[in-house]
Amino acid sequence: MTDTPRLELIDVHKSFGPKVVLNGLNLALSQGESVVVIGGSGTGKSVMLKCILGLLHPDQGRIRIDGEDTVDLRGTERERILTKFGMLFQSAALFDSLTVWENVAFGLIEGAGMEREAARIIAIDKLAKVGMGEDMAEADPAGLSGGMRKRVGLARAIATEPDIIFFDEPTTGLDPIMGDIINNLITECVQDLGATTLTISHDMSSARTIADRVAMLYGGKIIWAGGVDEIDNCGNDFVDQFIHGREDGPFALEVT
Amino acid sequence: MSNPLAAVGRIFLSFLATVGRLSMFTGRSLSAVVTPPFYWRLCLQQMMTIGYYSLPVVGMTALFTGAVLALQIYLGSARFGAESAVPNIVVVGLTRELGPVLAGLMLGGRVGAAIAAELGTMKVTEQLDALITLQTNPFRYLVVPRLVAATITTPILVLIADIIGVMGGYLVGIHRLDFNSAVYLKNTFDFLEAMDVTSGLVKAAVFGFLIALMGCYHGFNSKGGAQGVGKATTDAVVSSLILILISNYFVTEAFFSQ
Numbered sequence: 001m002t003d004t005p006r007l008e009l010i011d012v013h014k015s016f017g018p019k020v021v022l023n024g025l026n027l028a029l030s031q032g033e034s035v036v037v038i039g040g041s042g043t044g045k046s047v048m049l050k051c052i053l054g055l056l057h058p059d060q061g062r063i064r065i066d067g068e069d070t071v072d073l074r075g076t077e078r079e080r081i082l083t084k085f086g087m088l089f090q091s092a093a094l095f096d097s098l099t100v101w102e103n104v105a106f107g108l109i110e111g112a113g114m115e116r117e118a119a120r121i122i123a124i125d126k127l128a129k130v131g132m133g134e135d136m137a138e139a140d141p142a143g144l145s146g147g148m149r150k151r152v153g154l155a156r157a158i159a160t161e162p163d164i165i166f167f168d169e170p171t172t173g174l175d176p177i178m179g180d181i182i183n184n185l186i187t188e189c190v191q192d193l194g195a196t197t198l199t200i201s202h203d204m205s206s207a208r209t210i211a212d213r214v215a216m217l218y219g220g221k222i223i224w225a226g227g228v229d230e231i232d233n234c235g236n237d238f239v240d241q242f243i244h245g246r247e248d249g250p251f252a253l254e255v256t
Numbered sequence: 257m258s259n260p261l262a263a264v265g266r267i268f269l270s271f272l273a274t275v276g277r278l279s280m281f282t283g284r285s286l287s288a289v290v291t292p293p294f295y296w297r298l299c300l301q302q303m304m305t306i307g308y309y310s311l312p313v314v315g316m317t318a319l320f321t322g323a324v325l326a327l328q329i330y331l332g333s334a335r336f337g338a339e340s341a342v343p344n345i346v347v348v349g350l351t352r353e354l355g356p357v358l359a360g361l362m363l364g365g366r367v368g369a370a371i372a373a374e375l376g377t378m379k380v381t382e383q384l385d386a387l388i389t390l391q392t393n394p395f396r397y398l399v400v401p402r403l404v405a406a407t408i409t410t411p412i413l414v415l416i417a418d419i420i421g422v423m424g425g426y427l428v429g430i431h432r433l434d435f436n437s438a439v440y441l442k443n444t445f446d447f448l449e450a451m452d453v454t455s456g457l458v459k460a461a462v463f464g465f466l467i468a469l470m471g472c473y474h475g476f477n478s479k480g481g482a483q484g485v486g487k488a489t490t491d492a493v494v495s496s497l498i499l500i501l502i503s504n505y506f507v508t509e510a511f512f513s514q
Contacts, residue, residue: 050385053385053388054388055385079393082389082391086389089382089385089386090382091381091382093381093382094383095378095386096377096383106390107391110390110392112391
């Protein structure tokens with residue numbers, strides 16, 4: 001096993017006008033590791049993912065994928081790096097103009113240049129992995145429930161068998177049972193692929209199911225990181241308040 | 257108390273910033289037009305959506321515009337005994353001006369709004385981000401097919417509109433104004449020059465490009481939720497209609513000076 005982290009963020013800063021969102025963020029994920037970043041709304045979790053993917057350009061800092069600095073990559077070089085990634089978006093972000101199987105196969109057809117028929121076979125297989133039958137393949141994504149959309153999004157995220165997968169609040173908006181189903185599907189799929197995963201979530205149940213390691217983002221930087229089994233006794237007041245969902249604590253003090 | 261000069265300066269700077277963003281967007285779009293991959297299937301789909309499905313509204317507009325034009329010209333020319341000029345003025349007015357401009361305005365409403373709403377919704381639901389993570393350039397996948405389809409199909413639509421418009425004028429001329437059918441048609445085609453049609457088709461291509469460009473630009477730059485998409489749609493329609501009218505003058509001027 002190599003010492004080079006699969007994904008590494010070093011002193012990443014990002015501001016929008018006067019609002020500082022990321023303020024010296026450091027985070028490293030090793031091969032096959034599953035890290036869940038927790039934190040309140042508006043703390044920059046999604047901005048962190050967008051900076052890694054190149055959707056936003058950090059103001060300062062380095063982002064390394066397999067040791068390669070990617071911050072300034074553009075065009076085909078950026079597309080080459082993106083082949084390593086899969087992503088499940090919070091809203092699933094399915095393409096309404098395409099059928100379910102075309103959504104799942106999109107990265108294979110448009111990204112990898114695979115023939116449609118071969119890609120369809122893989123898409124059906126990935127849909128089966130997330131518990132959806134072939135009869136759903138021709139369905140219109142707009143007619144699917146939230147849970148079904150997440151499943152299709154998950155199938156799309158794993159279709160190209162990426163090295164690194166991001167999950168943006170995978171259980172938000174789902175009932176607890178469907179949330180648990182999605183968590184288990186994520187765990188199974190990731191174990192099958194041996195992928196490195198970075199999840200952002202408010203859902204502690206989800207974090208405990210998915211994570212090897214949990215990191216808390218606050219004030220634009222990681223204020224605590226540790227194993228999922230350490231989180232209940234971490235001794236960090238912010239983490240303690242967050243995981244127990246208490247009104248009183250350092251977060252409340254900031255609000256007032 | 258705010259300084260009025262500062263307010264004017266802010267508006268001017270904001271205008272320059274918008275022009276800069278639009279110029280960069282146009283440059284990226286044109287660059288994507290000439291670099292592979294090309295999504296031919298999507299281009300054909302857009303040609304159907306923009307061209308074929310716009311035929312009824314453009315056809316109806318042209319038919320009644322031609323008819324009204326014949327009536328109005330007849331009423332006006334009767335004042336100085338020049339009623340026989342009706343076919344000539346109808347065909348020139350339609351092919352050079354009213355065909356492309358009215359078709360452009362109708363398409364600006366129908367197509368510009370549809371493009372902005374679709375792409376704006378894709379933006380706010382993270383579908384554009386999803387495209388990028390799936391190694392697909394949104395300019396090549398979404399903008400180029402719409403630009404190419406609109407630029408190609410609008411002249412075709414205008415050509416059809418010209419024919420339908422002349423037919424509208426012909427029907428009114430024959431049935432309402434008692435023109436002789438053969439004379440009306442002879443006056444129409446004898447007077448018509450290739451440049452009349454060509455200039456109209458060039459205008460149409462420019463209008464089609466502008467409509468698609470404004471729809472894509474405002475869709476890509478929409479913010480927020482439903483309200484943001486609504487604003488993007490309104491901005492796309494308004495800006496494309498204004499640009500059609502402005503560019504119409506300059507294209508006309510270019511042909512007029514030849």
